[in-house]
Amino acid sequence: MTEEDFQAECIGCGNKYSPDKTPYVCDVCGDLLEIKYDCRRIADQLSKLGWTSRSLGVWRYSELLPIQDSKEIVTLNEGGTSLYHCRKLGFKLGLKNLFVKNEGENPTGSFKDRGMTVGVTEALRIGAKAVTCASTGNTASSLAAYAARAGIPCVVVIPSGKIALGKLAQAMMYGAKVISVRGNFDEALELVMESCDQLGFYLLNSVNPYRIEGQKTAAFEICEQLGSPPETLIIPVGNAGNISAYWKGFKEFLSVGLSKELPRMIGIQAVGASPIVNAFKRHSEAIEPVQSPETVATAIRIGHPISWKKALRAIRESKGVAESVTDAEILYAQKLLARDEGLFVEPASAASIAGLIRLKDQGEIDPNETVVCVTTGHGLKDPETAIKSCEEVVEIGRSVEELADSLKVPMKMPATQA
Numbered sequence: 212m213t214e215e216d217f218q219a220e221c222i223g224c225g226n227k228y229s230p231d232k233t234p235y236v237c238d239v240c241g242d243l244l245e246i247k248y249d250c251r252r253i254a255d256q257l258s259k260l261g262w263t264s265r266s267l268g269v270w271r272y273s274e275l276l277p278i279q280d281s282k283e284i285v286t287l288n289e290g291g292t293s294l295y296h297c298r299k300l301g302f303k304l305g306l307k308n309l310f311v312k313n314e315g316e317n318p319t320g321s322f323k324d325r326g327m328t329v330g331v332t333e334a335l336r337i338g339a340k341a342v343t344c345a346s347t348g349n350t351a352s353s354l355a356a357y358a359a360r361a362g363i364p365c366v367v368v369i370p371s372g373k374i375a376l377g378k379l380a381q382a383m384m385y386g387a388k389v390i391s392v393r394g395n396f397d398e399a400l401e402l403v404m405e406s407c408d409q410l411g412f413y414l415l416n417s418v419n420p421y422r423i424e425g426q427k428t429a430a431f432e433i434c435e436q437l438g439s440p441p442e443t444l445i446i447p448v449g450n451a452g453n454i455s456a457y458w459k460g461f462k463e464f465l466s467v468g469l470s471k472e473l474p475r476m477i478g479i480q481a482v483g484a485s486p487i488v489n490a491f492k493r494h495s496e497a498i499e500p501v502q503s504p505e506t507v508a509t510a511i512r513i514g515h516p517i518s519w520k521k522a523l524r525a526i527r528e529s530k531g532v533a534e535s536v537t538d539a540e541i542l543y544a545q546k547l548l549a550r551d552e553g554l555f556v557e558p559a560s561a562a563s564i565a566g567l568i569r570l571k572d573q574g575e576i577d578p579n580e581t582v583v584c585v586t587t588g589h590g591l592k593d594p595e596t597a598i599k600s601c602e603e604v605v606e607i608g609r610s611v612e613e614l615a616d617s618l619k620v621p622m623k624m625p626a627t628q629a
């Protein structure tokens with residue numbers, strides 16, 4: 212791809228930036244940036260290329276990625292994750308065409324790897340002396356891995372005591388410098404955004420438009436795996452970069468002539484951290500940040516999502532909805548998906564399934580529509596929460612009769628019945 216093929220554009224004032232001078236946010240109005248392509252030219256290019264023989268994954272779509280010199284791609288073979296047809300869970304919920312896009316299958320166990328392969332490749336291209344992010348866990352573990360692969364020093368800032376242990380172990384093992392702040396994610400992000408320029412560190416939170424570019428490839432993959440876009444996509448929302456990325460991906464696939472429809476975008480937040488859902492339900496143009504966000508799904512324990520404007524636009528443009536779910540609903544959905552389909556996802560990811568259950572009950576989802584739920588991170592990221600949610604403690608000294616109930620083997624619905 213050459214420089215003229217894309218540029219960054221402010222989503223607020225429309226100011227344009229050449230790829231070599233792209234700040235994180237607009238110099239003029241401070242709003243977020245978005246990478247724009249000459250889609251007609253790319254469509255023409257794709258029609259002459261044998262790109263469909265490339266394997267499924269982020270770099271299959273290199274014509275739609277903003278990397279100018281593809282000689283030094285920092286990759287761990289991200290993307291190409293499975294799309295499972297969940298017949299048993301679908302049967303239980305009264306849905307014929309329920310699919311799960313399982314992003315926990317990425318190399319560090321979350322969707323963040325799609326963004327990091329592009330973001331860290333760009334960091335290497337511009338000669339960044341270090342990379343940094345604030346994180347509820349997965350961004351930190353993914354950045355740490357890609358920085359290690361690129362040979363760039365990495366500093367991650369996390370809310371002290373509030374990230375899942377698997378994620379912390381990963382960031383440490385990959386050799387990142389881990390800084391815990393006494394505060395929440397929103398405060399950690401503010402600190403990193405204020406200090407990265409001064410320190411000369413390259414910022415890899417999703418405010419960085421290169422991250423979004425990598426993440427949008429999951430939408431491309433879904434279109435190809437299903438043969439067309441789903442009617443409805445349900446996705447957990449925290450800092451709101453991923454839902455924005457998917458919507459951009461679905462729109463671009465249409466613009467380059469590779470699909471003919473657009474899905475409805477449904478964003479799910481936890482009740483205790485739901486500023487976007489609140490704004491959606493109030494028909495408000497802006498969010499009101501949640502000061503002390505709280506949820507068992509620590510990945511999405513975010514009160515002031517940086518990409519709220521892109522997310523609200525995605526939901527409204529696509530005629531979708533935003534809904535919130537309780538911690539109990541999240542933990543129930545996590546178990547259901549594991550036990551009915553063999554997919555162990557982290558609590559934040561199960562929010563998409565919990566949201567589906569709630570919206571199906573409300574009559575918002577039709578039994579015949581094709582629904583894709585995105586599960587964003589692997590269950591092993593947060594073993595503590597999983598164990599707490601499944602553990603059955605038996606008191607010593609109880610009689611065999613008293614124990615009989617605990618020892619009953621749960622009945623399973625055979626797959627062939629569904």
Ligand code: AN7
Nearest residue numbers: 346347349350449450451452453587588
């Ligand atoms: C499993 O790691 O924000 O709405 O700092 O780890 O794009 O923020 C994680 C977010 C959903 C929400 N599911 O995605 C971080 C971080 C999982 C996540 C989200 C996250 P966005």
